[in-house]
Structures are given as C-alpha cells and as structure tokens.
Amino acid sequence: MRVLVLGATGYIGSAVVERLAHAGHEVIRLVKDAGRVAPGVPARVGDLADPASLRAAVTDEIDAVLHIAAPTGDESVDTAAVDGLLHRLRGTGRAFVYTSGVWVLGATGDRPADEDAPTAPLGIVVYRPRIERQVLDAADDGVRSVVIRPGIVYGHGGGIPGLMTDWAREHGTGRYVGPVDTRWPMVHVDDLAALYVLALTRAEEGTLLHGVAHEAVPVAALAAAADLAAGGPGRAEPWARETAGQTLGTPFAEALALDQVVSGRRAVDELGWQPNRPNPLTDLTGNIRA
Template identity: 55%
Template sequence: MKVLVTGATGYIGSAVTDHLAAAGHQVVALTRGAEPRPGRTWQAQVVGDTADPGSLAGAVTPDIEAVIHLAPPSGDADVDSAAVEALAAPLRGTGRPFVYTSGIWVLGATGAAQEVGEDAPTHPIDIVGYRPQIEQQVLAGTADGIRAVVVRPGIVYGRGGGIPAILVDRARQGGVPEYYGEEGVRWPTVHVDDLAELFVAAVERAEAGTVWHGVGESAVPVRDLARAAGRAAGVLAAPHTVPVEQAADVFGAPFAEALALDQSVSGAAARTALGWRPRRPGAVAELTSGSYRPVEVFGAPDGPATDVDVAAIRALVAEVEHAQQHELVDRFLSLFRREDPVWTTGHGKRLSGFEEIAAFTQKVLPGATADGTAVYDVERVLFLRPDVAAVNVRQQPVRHDGTRIADRPEGRPFYIVVKEDGAWRVGAAQNTVAVD
C-alpha cells in the first residue's frame, strides 16, 4: 500500500515508517519542512503542517491508499478537527484506512479496575482533554466509507527514547531515580517496535470503526521503571516519589498529572483480533540492559545485524546477573559453552572444563547472596569474529533493593562469548576485583 504518514520523523513515526517499509509498503512522509532527510525509510515527502489545516489540502492524492496520522495535537480542538477533516476527506467512499493516533490517557485513572479494554468509557485528563472528540470524529468517517481506525498507545519505550528517557535524564541530573505522585502508580507500556507492528496490522486489516489499545504490558509499577531508569543512568539508589505539585514546577501541571496517572489497560484485543504479537523485552528489561544504556561496539559494521548480536550478548549477561541474583545453579551453567569452557574467578581460582565449573558453582552459588548481590552491565563489545566477541562488563555490588553497597569494590568481568547454533554462550570468563 502507499501510505501517507504524518509525524513520520518523530519517535513513533520513525519506527512506523521502518516497519511499513519492511512489510513492503511505500511510505509518503508528510513533513513540516521540505529539506530532505537522508537515511529515512520513505519513498517520498510532501510538505504540510497539521497546525495549519489549509496546508494539508492536496496532501492526500488519489494514489494514497492509507493515512496514518501521528503528528501530535496542536492544543486547539478546532485546528485538530480541521486537520483530520483535510486528511480524511479524500478517502471518503474509498474504503481505505485512516488510522488516528490517540493515547491511553483518554481513559483517565483506571482505579481498582484491572486491564481496562477498548469498550471502557473515556475520562480524559487535561493534557488530552478534547482527544475523545477527535476519536469520535475519526470513527464517524466509517459512515462515509472510510476504514476509520483509532490506535491508543500506552507509554512508549525502546530505541532509547520516549517518556522513559525522561526518567533516565532526571535520575542522571538529580543523582537519584524519581517518579511522580502516589507510591503505587502503574503505567501501561509498549515497545516502540511492537507498537509500529500494530500500526502496520491496523492499516492492513483492522475493521472500520475500531479502537485498539497499543499496550504490551498492562500495568508496570513506575517505581520499578524509575529504579531501572536509575540503573540506565548509572545511579544505583532507591527511587523516590515526587509530589505532583512539585513535578508541575518541572513539567507543567498537565504533563505532571499525566506522569502521575495510575492505569491498568489491556492490549489483548489487538492480539486476538489482529494477531498482534508484542515480543520485545519489557520496559524494565529495556531500561536495565537495552537501548537506554549505550554500549561501545568494535569490530563489526553498524547495522541491524550487529544490533541483534549486541542485544543477544546483553541478554546473555542479563541472564548471568539473574542467575547469580536468584542463585539459579542450572540456569547459570546453561549460559556456558559445553565444550572446554574456562573461568577464572575474582579471587584467581581457575576452573577448567564444564565439570569443574559446575562443581564449583554448585558449591558456592547457593547462599551466595545472603548479604547482597551484584548488577552486571555490558560496557564494551569487541567482535573478534562475527561469531566470537570479547565483552567488558562492570559488576557492582548491590543490596537486594538494588542500591549500591558503597564499601565493596566493583568487579571487572571479561567474557569471551561464542555464537553457536544461533545462541551466544560464555566460552571463557575472568573476573578481576577493581581496586582504586
């Protein structure tokens, strides 16, 4: 399909255009300026400004087979309504899809209700006050022969961006992770690449007049997100909550209210009816060991194939951490290569071969975390060959609540990891205590 996308240069729009192109669609990006944007996954660019609906006349040419409207609201209901009218009108009577991006904040606080679905009434908070009206305007296009669809994303994360990146920046600036409002606030979340796949599914097969929640995890405690954001910022401290009034001084009252909103929202309908399969790591895992904490990579070309390998190596090290923290002997051992692995411990004890490593692990891991554990962060990956990499890890001692134990030294694990049968495993490992 030839798809016109507004907001194509944005956070969600960039992922949506990537996934549309990967699915074989042709993207026409509507941008505010005419300057070319090299490296983008679109075929053509048209100029238009959704805050100036008159500029949109002619953007939806007869060859456009679908529109995805991702540009944000202007703050003026009449302007946004006129923009929707300008973009949707040319599709009348064609049965072609018009996908409007709203958001789960239109539902308001969901309170005790668990996993609220698309049939729930809207109770918009101030920041999205008139958005339900725009949703209704879009859906009314069904009667005029438009395949009108609304997607309401949760809090979007991944690719190092979105609102979670604000948590990371705040933790870095303030030296302590923070979140907003009540202690138990939860956010429904979605990975930006999973969400982009939902947009592709919506354009390809959502029925006219339907609303979809783009939600991968229905209710993630924001305290956990803040702790993980602290980890991404290199701040191993207990998160603290900031009262909404105080957050309003930083973010403005409407956004502060949104950040403090407690919601539990279901994304099940899209899975069932559209076959949507969110499959990226969850928001906490992504913050802890994914795109929010860049890794230095050497010896491999920039590109998606290297990204996949680096992500898999980071996932392997995250597994090492998990197995250590939970004293999971078998899981820990499964991360080693079977054939002749070697491990030199932080105290210089050399273990040669799988059997020696297994015997040692069985002896020392149970009970090892009684007075604390450690976090493991990948800092540098050197590809020696496409299937062999040297990995520098930073190991920091922490209490069970994730806060740093200040008087214990860090470790500097060094792993040689090997890719066999598509899976990365540890072939050789050495740990060294870091003494200043």
C-alpha cells in the same frame, strides 16, 4: 500500499516508517518544509494548521493515511486537520489510522480497562475523545478508519522512560511522580510499530485499539530501573506532583501521576498482534553502560 505518514520523523513515527518499508509498503512523508527532506525521499508538503494543504496531499494514488503527528493542543485546529485528511478518503474504503493515547481513559482502578471502557480524559488530552469520535464516525462515510491508543512508549532509550533516566542522572536517584503504587500501561516502540502495520492492513472500519503490551508496570520500579540505567544503585524516590509541575508543567506532571491498568487484548485477538520485546524494566536495565 502507498502510505502518507504524518509525524514520520518522530519517536513513534520513525519506527513505524521503518516497519512499513520492511513490509514492502511505500512511505510518503508529510512535511512542513520540503527542503528538509533528503534528496530522493518521497514527501509532500502540508501543515496541520492548513487544512487545504492536507486535502491537497491526500491524492487518489495515496492508499492510506497514518496520522502519528503530535496534536497541536488546539481542538479547532486538530479537528479541521483531521477533516482535511479525511476529505478525499470518504467513500473510497481507504484506511485512515489516527493516534490517540491511554490518558483519555483517566484513572482506571485495578480492573484492566478495555476499548469499551468510558473515557475520563485528563486536562492534557481533554478534547482527544472528540477527535477519536470524529475519526471513528468516518467509517459511516466509507473510510476504513482506525484509532490506536498507545500506552506509555519505551525502547531504544526514548520516550518517557528515557526522560526518567535523564532525571536520575541529573538528580542522583530515580524519580517518580504520584503514589508509590502508581502503574502505567506500556508498549515497546517496535511492538507498537508492528501494530500500526497490522491496523493498516487488517483492521475493520471503525476499530478502536489499545496499543498496550504490559497492562500495569509499577512506576516506582521503573524509576529504580532508570537509576540503574543512569549508573546509580537502583534507588527511587517520590517527586511531589507540585514540584514536578514546576519543572515539567502541571498537565504533564498530572499525567505522570495517573494510575492505570489497561488491556491491549483486542489487538491480539482481532489482528494477531504479537508483542515480543523485553518488558520495560528489562529494557531499561539492559541499556546500562559499561
């Protein structure tokens, strides 16, 4: 397939691009500035704030579009961007994969939330369910539309766990926001990349998938592992949400304190997804510097 990828240089996007290339797909990056692309790298110019540029980028020879770019934070802009990307896919059966996230579910309780669970989005992602619905409804217009909700992504020293390691290094101890029993659903970035490729090639139109390999990782234990990774003895202490909000911003601090248990079983059962990377605690402590 010839795949147009938005967000190709990001943490998730770069892993997906590598996986696509390994699977034999041709990747075309959507960039704001063609001058920043290395010579010989296929790219097209487009901007989320310019729907016309997105419509122009999705030409007839594009077989699928992967939207992995970070949202702008403006619902009207993101809605128009998705509409622009979908414009020339309608009626063609070509694939469109959109990236959302598990924070749209809100607090889940102890029962693992699957894709049929109702949404209760936090403020940081308050309009995201409406974008999801916009994408999924495109299945009625002949688009093989798919929404993926990744859990908290980790691996290769990146993602929020990478930030936690930096906090431990800076403050001399691991830190976590929220109660000591807070849990996060998580996925290794390489396993997540494999899911994108499966969704691109196997998912039916109108499919919603949770990209979650570990349903409920204890965040206090993750903070202790981050302290080990930073060279400490494996300590962790609570970081008051109000204080964390002053440093990180209140919406992000609220999200970090969110307790969730989320199932990713549908991707395993329907697409044959087989996440096999080390769990987050092992991954973090495996990066301890000698």
